[in-house]
Amino acid sequence: MEKKLKFGIPKGSLEKATIELFEKAGWTIDVHHRNYFPEVDDCELEMVICRPQEMSKYVELGILDAGITGKDWILENNSKVVVVEELIYSKVSKKPARWVLAVKEGSGIERLEDLAGKKISTELVQFTKRFFEERGIPVEVSYSWGATEAKVVQGLCDAIVEVTETGTTIRAHGLKIIYELLITYPQLIANEKAWEDPWKRKKIQQIAVLLKGALNSHKKVGLKMNVPASNLEKIIAILPSITSPTIAQLYNKDWYAIEVIVSEKEVRDLVPKLLELGAEGIIEYSLNKVI
Numbered sequence: 053m054e055k056k057l058k059f060g061i062p063k064g065s066l067e068k069a070t071i072e073l074f075e076k077a078g079w080t081i082d083v084h085h086r087n088y089f090p091e092v093d094d095c096e097l098e099m100v101i102c103r104p105q106e107m108s109k110y111v112e113l114g115i116l117d118a119g120i121t122g123k124d125w126i127l128e129n130n131s132k133v134v135v136v137e138e139l140i141y142s143k144v145s146k147k148p149a150r151w152v153l154a155v156k157e158g159s160g161i162e163r164l165e166d167l168a169g170k171k172i173s174t175e176l177v178q179f180t181k182r183f184f185e186e187r188g189i190p191v192e193v194s195y196s197w198g199a200t201e202a203k204v205v206q207g208l209c210d211a212i213v214e215v216t217e218t219g220t221t222i223r224a225h226g227l228k229i230i231y232e233l234l235i236t237y238p239q240l241i242a243n244e245k246a247w248e249d250p251w252k253r254k255k256i257q258q259i260a261v262l263l264k265g266a267l268n269s270h271k272k273v274g275l276k277m278n279v280p281a282s283n284l285e286k287i288i289a290i291l292p293s294i295t296s297p298t299i300a301q302l303y304n305k306d307w308y309a310i311e312v313i314v315s316e317k318e319v320r321d322l323v324p325k326l327l328e329l330g331a332e333g334i335i336e337y338s339l340n341k342v343i
């Protein structure tokens with residue numbers, strides 16, 4: 053029988069970034085209009101689009117073998133799953149999403165203790181309840197279906213526990229962050245039984261390595277150049293190489309070819325220095341993966 057791994061793609065905030073990451077990693081995922089079972093160009097994979105809030109429950113139950121969701125929802129659900137890899141990406145940036153406690157500017161609420169007896173609105177109810185219980189601060193936590201920032205502005209609650217990436221929404225509502233509860237990244241999680249199955253584990257690891265490799269190549273480029281033997285050491289000394297440089301002697305010449313991976317923004321300062329030291333034929337190329 054043909055083997056397949058059932059893999060969950062998060063719907064919503066992370067969907068686009070996740071599909072783009074898979075593309076860079078080598079898998080094309082085609083989402084057909086209003087269909088939650090996208091096509092993927094790998095007969096060993098079956099993709100399912102699933103709400104990130106529920107993903108860890110499905111992975112824990114084995115309905116999905118593996119999937120990607122935020123650390124926040126795994127903690128909220130208290131799910132028993134294998135965390136295979138933390139993947140550093142977000143909705144629009146590589147910055148982490150942060151769950152913060154925010155209040156109306158001028159509310160007089162400055163510290164966690166000031167919230168005793170007050171109302172908090174959030175999507176992350178269980179996590180927030182546990183957070184305040186552990187600190188012995190009695191608060192009333194109620195579930196918000198979204199657009200949470202508006203609720204504190206309207207006076208429906210005294211504070212919110214909300215996720216923020218760029219800070220735009222918090223700023224747009226004139227809110228003030230008074231505490232950071234959790235930094236969250238997407239995590240690749242696996243069902244415990246699936247992880248014990250050698251075929252499934254290998255497939256999950258293949259995905260993890262390639263997704264990580266695709267993320268590692270972010271804002272990095274490859275540089276290739278020829279350098280005279282007389283300046284080889286000087287040139288190597290100024291190369292901010294992420295990996296050790298590859299060096300090969302050119303045929304029949306007192307010259308060497310050097311290849312390095314550097315961060316994209318270092319190139320503009322590096323190139324003039326390399327030219328000064330006699331480097332020639334400098335080539336910069338983009339990278340898909342760094343593994």
Ligand SMILES: Nc1ncnc2c1ncn2[C@@H]1O[C@H](COP(=O)(O)OP(=O)(O)OP(=O)(O)O)[C@@H](O)[C@H]1O
Nearest residue numbers: 063064065066104121122124142143149215217236
């Ligand atoms: N603006 C954001 N920037 C970065 N990450 C976010 C943002 N909003 C949500 N996330 C992260 O994406 C995951 C899913 O978010 P969330 O639970 O809010 O659902 P959603 O994808 O935003 O759906 P919807 O768009 O319907 O609200 C969570 O792990 C969360 O941390």
Ligand SMILES: O=P(O)(O)OC[C@H]1O[C@H](OP(=O)(O)OP(=O)(O)O)[C@H](O)[C@@H]1O
Nearest residue numbers: 198199200215216217218219220221222
């Ligand atoms: O810091 P920022 O970059 O502004 O991002 C934060 C906003 O993004 C999410 O909203 P989402 O789009 O998920 O809407 P929702 O309120 O319907 O969940 C989150 O709930 C914040 O409102």
Ligand SMILES: [Mg+2]
Nearest residue numbers: 064065198199
């Ligand atoms: Mg949301």
